[in-house]
Amino acid sequence: MAEITVTIDTDQQKQAISDSFAKLDPQYLVKNPVLFVVELGTIIGLVMTIAPGLFGATGSRVYYAVITVLLGFTVIFANYAEAYAELEGEAQADSLRALQTEAEGKLLQNDDVDIEDISEDDYEVVASTEIEQDAVVFVDEGDIIPRDGTVVEGSASVDESAITGESEPVIRQSGGDRTSVVGGTEVLSDRIKVEVTSEEGESFLDQMIGLVEDAQRQKTPNEIAMTILLSGLTLVFVVAVATMFFFGEYLASFVGGFAGLDVAELVALLVALMPTTIGALLAAIRVAGMTRVTRRNVIAKSGRAVEAAGDLDALILDKTGTITTGERVAQDFHPLGDADDADVVRASYQSSLYDETTEGRSIVKLAEKMNGKVQTDGGQSASEELDEPGDSVDAPRDVSVTLDAEGLSESNFVPFSAETRMSGIDLSDGTEIRKGAVDAVEEYATTVPGKLRQKSNAISESGGTPLAIAVDGQVVGIIELQDELKPGIADRIAEIQKMGVETIMATGDNQRTARWVADQVGIDEFHAEFDPEEKIELVEDIQDDGKLVGMTGDGTNDAPALAKADVGLAMNAGTNAAKEAGNMVDLDSNPSKIIEVVGIGKQLLMTRGSLTTFSVANDVAKYFVLLPAILAAAIPGLGAMDILNLSTPASAVTATLMYNAFIIPLLIPLALRGVDYKAQSGAQLLRKNLIVYGGGGLIAPFIFIKAIDMLFVALGVFQ
């Protein structure tokens, strides 16, 4: 997977700073009620700085100026958090766009010419930008495909690593599910005719990136609920603090030497109590969450899709491509007759040494892996027991055997032929080794052990493929092939199950193969002999149980299910229908990436929840600091509440406002990165986050405020 990293340079920093001032526009800020109230408070502070005695207050102009500046900083820091995240998101989108390299295209004059006969006379070389929609271009071996399009004739292997980061070339051909090609990718072999499907600048990728950018600006449904919550809290505190002014007037009527509460200090109290921290970071958390998805080369068309990913109850995973690589690999060697482990391993190794097929290479690899391990059980071979096939994926049996590649150089490799349905090797000493389908080898061999059938049937029944191997006409054993699992997939599945997500595998393969794969990786539920068209029913069945379901897909027949699923991750290599139906597109076309997207979705929600808890928990400390400070003149006894023992009321108010403003930039990195997330059960996560963010939220302001106060004492200000 190619991870796109974006660095924000100083120009962009400047841009973010200027954006933070532009966002002071009340018409813009009113969308964030928390910050809007802070801005109104700043204006009150400003008025009091100009006319300190306005509300009967007695503080100095400098004090009010300090309060005003700190309130202003609170808003600007909040705006900066948002602007910075937006710039990062834009930069991310630009870097995706840059993937589409400029190229030239061979515009066909006449598209009836047979693809094999196209010569230089049949096309005109033009810049890719000049090619119109529906035009047909010719792409020869070594050419860059100029624009997004559909293969209308021919078939070619295409290097899409520029888009996907996947180095393995893919086949693109006319007809079927593999017709779509992406501009900027290179044809490695063969030639194709491509009908251009998009206008310049409106390629599929362009449109997708446009969607991402829109989505980053839209509040998600959960964020709207959160905004209501924060607005509600703000309103509560506005009532609580505004009424204090009148309570102060009442107090002034019977407490000598007290003339009422200072309006600027009340504004300071209000802003301190309001959930400014989370209010400031809410937008940045959303944008950063989307950016984290983009960074993994997944285009999420809406923020809702990312949040839904965090909330999935079930994931439908295709077998091939997601859990298995689609290749079959050697899983085990089973000796037969008089042969022992060493015989069958050596024979298999030798016969496959020059076999370049995936199967052949996997046999060599497995033999090498088994060799060299010390034989511990006195050579008791498994030959006579029908051990469960396939139960030794990670720990191949130890077999001591000399795998001698020397001497093989003069031997003669016999490639697979359709006629014999076998491949093998003729060694220089005349030994003839053949491997192939069981019935083919049976036909060829002169000595067939009685257990061959029994054993090979057992392997088939467990979902594997048996290959018989014979040395000089004598069957020595069976090589068991199984679907190759994607590396680390079992761990990923275990991880996602730990998050409480049910995993469901769907495959067109037979029951036995499906069961074997499901058992290997610990899938909760599987559907074998599954018709892709049934996927929509499967999705609906799961949704009827009230569950949120995610799936991946690439074919046109996946499109209805992709659209129906709560999270539909379409593969970029798939058809346009699939890509339009899904609410996310993976540019790497790696279906197992949906597991990562689930983690990102959870992290997005967790960051929002944890920072809210932190922000609101801060209020406890702020009450303890500000109430005694503001009421110092009215109720001197309230000093008992001042557990921090701060130097002066002015210092307490200033320190609290400083903490309140500067905690925002301090938390920007956390908001952008997201809180740490490890797959854990809900109960564990709640306990952990409650301690870190709830407990931290209670303690942090006490520490910071006391530290700032001590600094003021050291500097001799507010004393």
Add this chain to the structure above:
Amino acid sequence: MASPPPIVEYAVFFTILAVLVFVAGEYLAWVYREQANSDHRPPGYLSWFERLDEIFTPIENGLYRLSGINPRREMTWKGYLKAVLVFNVCIWVLLFVVLMFQDALPMNFVGVGGESWDLAFHTASSFTSNTNQQHYSGETLSVFTHTFGIGIAMFLTPATGLALMPAFARAFTNKEDPRLGNFYENVVRGLVRFLLPISLLIAIILMAEGSVQTILGGQLTANTFTMGIQNIRIGPHAGIEAIKMFGTNGGGINAANAATAFENPTPLSNLVLTLAMPIGTFSAIYAWGAWVGNRSHGVAIVAAFFVIYMALTGVAVVGETGTNAGMVVTGNGLHVDQTVGNMEGKETRFGPTASAIWGLSTTGTTNGGVNSMHNSWTALGAFSLLFAFATNNISNGVGTGLLNILMFVILTAFIGALMIGRRPQYLGKKLEWQEMRYVFVVILVLPILVLIPQAAAVVYQGAIDSMNNPGFRGFSEVLYEFFSASANNGSGFEGLGDGTLFFNLVNGVQVLLARYVPITAQLAIAGYLANKKVSPESKGSLDTDTPAFVGLLIGVIIIVSALVFLPALVFGPIGELLSGGI
């Protein structure tokens, strides 16, 4: 006889309460099982509840036939709300008419007059809303008014509250089905199976302990040692007292409420009545767990509220068994023995501890009955009373209490789910902005209803003139009055001349808004949620029965609800406490 040590009284009370909450909770869960759409069954040893059908079903069927109620007619949230409002308007009109014209009605044995329009408005609103705030002295009502006005309202208003619970449970037990049940059926079941039989039991205990119970006379003439002839008002004391306590009502026949011997004669009757207050509200929370199929969740919420309740009761006991700063006399050589605690305004048959426990039972629910003079409490004790108000009366009222508590629980589930990376969900229903908007409406009601009038009152000379002790204590007197009205509690701090046009109107509006705005919002929430799909809980969901959840719930209640009132409390009891005087 010496009282047991405070810690013993405290421990005995909460132990008995916990057992009773469990039994009454299972019983209440059984009462509304079908109406809540729940497949709950009582545990084996309580299965005899089900045999009670033989007694109750015929009574209910008789009532349905008599009143023309069709219990199978289901209502959506709007229909349900309409039924609640219509039913409550009827109660209000009944009360208003009886109160204004009681002089012309029968059974007026001592010749009391009708109430003025503003007082009748306040009284009718206060009793319709299950608040029972009294701006009159109980002695100014006739036996007819007590029996057929106040007495009936005391049964019908908690029944209204009870009827809301199964409807709200439907929000979570329904699968995409907007029907919440039949309001009138739920009222009848609550009356027949819960309020009437248990009140009867309490009334019998009270009569055995010496309470009076009559509707045939208005007063008793006694020859006393010191004052010669004394006329003592009598009436249906035992019956009214039972439902007054059990139905979170609180308005007594005597001005001195449960401090008088006819309402609350002995320490045993005092214990029974103290227990009667929180049983209805806490058993409803327990029943909630049973209805939604997760008893341990019910227990978790009960635990969270028990923590707050026990902590504040502890503060009150410490405050009231301590010394009263106002009674420490220096200078003239006299001194008051305060070794047993602050006895000012307390009955000697109860003492400071039992009075403190009662105080938090009455403000920890929306009851409002009193057995001591709250204005005579120490600053610390008064703080605990007002803090209980600030949490919206901890467990609040019968029926409405559960719904109000669930607002905090939903808010906790919202935050908690986000903290574990899930979209907010409670009991399988997704929480979106539509519901959260109404949750906040409910949460905003108390601060707005209390603080804004408070700000007006403390700068309005007419209100200041009503204070007995202008200063911090006067601030508390008004704050208590507004809290008492806006939290539908009804108890009086006293020391405030509250029978004025200003307080009648302000408090009258407060009690109505405090009752019906949340009910409307809560039924709307139920309507939204009932129509949603049920998403199953998984290992990745928020567990709503863990200590972490209980901790988060307590945190949410304290920060979102109670701390909002901290500035106001600073100007009242905290200021008084820290300044060392009223």
